Amino acid sequence: MKNNSFRNDINGLRAIAVIAVVLFHFNASWVPGGFAGVDVFFVISGFLMTGIIFRGIEQENFSILKFYVARANRIIPALAVLCLVLLIFGWFYLTPLDYKALGKHAASSMAFLSNIIYWREAGYFDAASHEKWLLHTWSLSVEWQFYIIYPLILVAMRKFMSIDKIKLFILLGTVLGFIFCVIATYKWPNPSYYLLPTRAWEMMIGGVAYLYPLTLQENRKKIVEWIGVILIIGSYFLISAENLWPGYLALFPVLGSFLIIQANRNNSIITNNIIFQKLGAWSYSIYLWHWPLVVIIYTFSLPDHYIYLGVILSIFFGFLSYKYIEKIKFRNDFSSLFSYFKSKPIYMVFMLGGLSSIIFINEGLNRNTTYLEGYVEKTKSTKYCHVDSVALSNIGPAKKLDCRLGSKNSQPIGLLWGDSYAGHLDPFVINFLNEKQSFVSRTASHCVPSISLTKSLGSLPEYCKKIRQKTLQEIKNKKYKVIFLGGRWEYMYTEDGDIGFNAVLDAMDIAAKNAEIVYVVEQPTFYQKNVRNTYLRSKISSYYPSEFVKNDELPIQMNLKLAKVIKDRNYKNVHIINRDVLYGDPLHSDLTSVGIPYTSDTGHLSNTGSIEMSNNFMKSTLSDPLKTKFPDILKKPF
Known part of the structure; x- marks a missing residue:
């Protein structure tokens, strides 16, 4: 436990982790559960950090500031260089919109808060993950947050607790942390993936490996090591992104890492071969550089064979970063509190963080305005x-349940209800609505119009339950004469299957019985890549692809399924607004009549697209019931 010699097995374990992560990001089909490599890194980090802290505490010479500076010297320089290179690259090749996002993410990465930023961005209106140049830094932020809190707690506990009791505390905390992780992953999947509370146990179990080393005979060491390898490699291929993570499944790669560390086989052919030793040494820098290369391939729609070049360049850049940046020996031993301000990585944080913040605050510095x-x-x-969902969780749904479109004072005649795919219809409704009339727009992420107060996979957010309960009660009380229902129907179906689909149909039935007119809006065209970004980038440079690649098979199937049910039930007052009507043409053009994309991201409508679809709807015979029954609510000339 006290041995501070270099652990070849741990260095090789780093290689096992980084190989999985890199291959998964370049092509998930190669290693479906390769993201679990990050969990392996967490265990390694916890083992090493616990060793450093406990050796210092036992020898009564542990310095928290020295610990922080040592970690900063290890992590910050290579990260700062990566951020600087990306900011320079972005100046020439990114739109102001992309550059602003890069500024935000670079600042949060340098401040080690990027995991919180990416958690808060998660949701329907989030850009595609493959367009976030520094998405992978979320794990560095989690580690750094652990580095800050962990030694403070241990040093404080040492003031009134023996070493043995602290060790028991860490063991108990690891068990409780795992239990909390399992529960939280089920209840709050997005924050559980990104935030420290559900990841801390993975680092703490590394600490347990240091504090409670196993004494094993050589032949048993080999068995323990092989069990660990099987658990890790098995998780890489038997787990996929479809599984809730981390949750209980994370126990497999985490326990596998724990066992390999406990086996302590420095002469193992598995971990102590020349290839794994080199990749392990370069692993941090390889991890830093591989993801931007993944984003380049995605952003510029490069052919598949560039993936192999990307893997090779990841290793090459990782090697260069390790040799010329990581190996620089920055000072970490200072004589006084104020002398710690001489630490060079601190200035890197302030310089890169400040520059990135300026880029974000100034809207990407408004470059390329001539073209855009x-x-x-x-x-x-x-x-x-x-x-x-994040805003609703923070402010409470009550303040957003009665948002008005049109007049703020008149009694609402209609309701727009659904998830964000109803929310993008706000301009659609405003476009035809007389300013003296009003609709209630009640739309929230992940809340399709449904009677269900449960969820097949995971748990339904509380705000969804409250929205549905209030809305259904108002509909039954005949509060609304006109109801528009919108949703991302294919997502609803993949999440909840036929149960979710039938719950939507039941909500539609209730609306049909209690309103005079009900419109169900088909889900618009769904794309593989962010349409707005593709469009704006193509205006800057011919290097960017201008084609809008669709990923629309399942949405089309769900639209047809909805239309069939409505037709079979022979409603008198329920009408489906199909894509032919929305786009004004059976060809479903990507661009409006003024040459602007209908879609803003991968599926949500732009303001321009929503308004043009409203015009197309009002020109069609589908709007006749609205014009006949409620002509006074419409703008002229409608």
């Missing part, structure tokens, strides 16, 4: 009344 004048505004999607 007007396009940025026309292609955006404003949420209006729609609110995402």
Whole structure:
């Protein structure tokens, strides 16, 4: 336990982790559960950090500031260089929109808060993960947050607790942390993936490996090591992104890492071969550089064979970063408190963080305005009344349940109800609505119009339950004469299957019985890549692809399924607004009549697209019931 010699097995274990992560990110089909390599890194980190802290505590010479500076010297320089390179690259090749996002993410990465930023961005209105150049730094932020808190707690406990009791505390904390992780992953999957409370146990179990080493005979060491390898490699291939993570499944790669560390086989052919030793030494820098290369391949729609080049370049850049940046010996031993301000990595944080913040605050420095004048505004999607899950959780749903479209004072005649795919219809409704009339827009992320107060996979957010209960009660009380229902139907179906689909149909039945007109809006065209980004980038440079690649098979199937049910039930007052009507043409063009994309991201409508679809709807015979029964609510000339 006290041995501070280099652990070849741990260095090789780093290689096992980074290989999985890199291969998964370049092509998930190669290693479906390769993301679990990050969990392996967490265990290694916990083992090493616990060793450093406990050796210092036992020898009564542990310095928290020295510990922090040593970690900063290890992590910050290579990260700062990566951020600087990306900011320079972005100046020439990114749109102001992309550059602003890069500034935000670089600042949060340098401050080691990027895991919180990415958690808060998760949701329907989030850009594709493959367009976030520093998405992978979330794990560095989790580790750094652990580095800050962990030694403070241990040093404080040492003031009134023996070493043995602290060890028991860490063991108990690891068990409780795992239990909490399992529960939280089921209840709050997005924050559980990104935030420290559900990841801390993985680092703490590394600490347990240091504090409670196993004494094993050589032949048993080999068995323990092989069990660990099987658990890790098995998790790489038997787990996939479809599984809730980390949850109880994370126990497999975490326990596997724990066993390999406990086996302590420095002469193992598995971990102590020349290839794994080199990759293990370069693993941090390989991890840093591989993801931006993945984003480049995705962003520029490069052919599949570039994936192999990307893997090779990841290793090459990792080697260069290790040799010329990581190996620089920055000072970490200072004589006084104020002398710690001479630590060079601190200045890197402030310089890169400050520059990145300026880029974010100044809207990407408004570059390329000559090429993009007007396009940025026309292609955006404003949420209006729609609110995402994070905002609802923070402010409470009550404040957002009665958001009005049109007049704020008149009694609402209609209701727009659903998830963000109803929310993007706010401009659609405002476009035809007389300013003296009003609709209630009640839309929130992940809340399709449904009677269900449960969820097949995971748990239904509380705000969804409250929204559905209030809305269904108001509909039954005949509060609304006109109801529009919108949703991302294919997502609803993949999440909840026929149970979820039938719950939506039941909500539609209730609406049909209690309102005079009900419109169900088909889900618009769904794309593989962010349409707005593709469009704006193509205006800057011919290097960017201009084709809008669709990923629309399942949405089409769900639209047809909805239309069939409505037709079979022979409703008198329920109408489905199909894509032919929305796009004004059976060809379903990607661009509106003014040349702006209908879609803002991969599926949500831009403001321009939503308004043009409203015009197309009002020109069609589908709007006749609205024009006949409620002509006074419409704008002229409708």
